[in-house]
Amino acid sequence: MKSVSIVVITYNEEKNISGCLSSLLKVDYPKNKYEILVIDASTDKTFDIASKFKNVKVIKSKEKGFAVQRNLGIKLSKNELVAFTDADCIVPKDWLKVLVSSIESNKVSGVGGNAYPPKDSSHIGLCIACLGFPAGGALGLSDNDPISTCNAIFSKKVIDSIGGFDASLRYGGEDTDITRRLRANGHKVIIEKDSFVYHKTRDFHEFLSWCFRRGKAKFNISKSPLQLLMPLAIFAYPFSSKFRKLLSKRKVINIDLFSIFFVVPVLFFLRQLYMTAGWIYEFIRSFGWKEKHS
Numbered sequence: 001m002k003s004v005s006i007v008v009i010t011y012n013e014e015k016n017i018s019g020c021l022s023s024l025l026k027v028d029y030p031k032n033k034y035e036i037l038v039i040d041a042s043t044d045k046t047f048d049i050a051s052k053f054k055n056v057k058v059i060k061s062k063e064k065g066f067a068v069q070r071n072l073g074i075k076l077s078k079n080e081l082v083a084f085t086d087a088d089c090i091v092p093k094d095w096l097k098v099l100v101s102s103i104e105s106n107k108v109s110g111v112g113g114n115a116y117p118p119k120d121s122s123h124i125g126l127c128i129a130c131l132g133f134p135a136g137g138a139l140g141l142s143d144n145d146p147i148s149t150c151n152a153i154f155s156k157k158v159i160d161s162i163g164g165f166d167a168s169l170r171y172g173g174e175d176t177d178i179t180r181r182l183r184a185n186g187h188k189v190i191i192e193k194d195s196f197v198y199h200k201t202r203d204f205h206e207f208l209s210w211c212f213r214r215g216k217a218k219f220n221i222s223k224s225p226l227q228l229l230m231p232l233a234i235f236a237y238p239f240s241s242k243f244r245k246l247l248s249k250r251k252v253i254n255i256d257l258f259s260i261f262f263v264v265p266v267l268f269f270l271r272q273l274y275m276t277a278g279w280i281y282e283f284i285r286s287f288g289w290k291e292k293h294s
Contacts, residue, residue, distance in 0.1 A: 113192050115197050135150050
């Protein structure tokens with residue numbers, strides 16, 4: 001099996017980093033075939049906590065940002081494959097083996113997997129995961145979905161060849177962007193259905209904050225004014241493939257019909273509304289509004 005560098009980027013993850021690193025150190029993979037790099041830009045105790053783990057390299061990043069920190073991790077990695085997960089994720093023992101096997105057997109440049117909610121998730125957290133994020137959430141990813149860097153592996157050589165992650169994307173979306181650029185440059189990336197991590201669910205406030213940031217990220221990726229129509233998607237949601245998928249998997253997910261027909265649609269509408277607000281905010285800011293009114 002090929003050697004792998006696992007990169008975890010962190011910003012104020014003192015509550016989560018121990019669980020993540022503990023699971024990474026227990027993966028069923030030759031110990032001399034993988035390294036763990038934590039690229040930290042925190043202002044809390046994340047760096048100190050991570051530094052206590054043996055066989056984990058913790059690097060302080062001078063800059064904060066998803067893309068910036070991932071690029072630093074790639075730069076400092078010493079192996080031909082680079083895997084990513086997030087600090088609020090727990091990986092199963094076969095996580096790395098499944099990803100490496102998939103990228104080798106399929107002869108592709110990148111592989112992404114699912115991010116399921118933990119079994120002890122709150123009800124609102126489970127409902128949020130039923131919207132299909134992050135990385136497919138409770139529904140799982142489809143073949144044409146972009147790779148999410150909470151569960152992914154790439155060829156370091158190929159990532160370097162396209163210039164790494166786009167550091168100008170300050171609010172996220174860098175994984176969606178790099179998936180598009182890889183495919184646009186003729187590189188094949190796939191979704192491995194057998195790969196998954198357990199991703200900590202968000203509470204209601206975290207959910208709305210994420211949606212607003214995602215809207216700002218969408219502006220940086222696509223400035224099409226059609227983004228303003230996002231809230232209207234609520235009318236199409238009951239007819240969408242994700243809604244049908246939710247209905248078909250409700251017993252596996254263990255979610256009730258009231259939540260499916262009422263709670264999840266309300267969360268969907270709020271997601272679209274807050275993403276639109278984030279898009280508008282970034283649109284206005286692009287004209288120098290923030291500087292004039294600061």
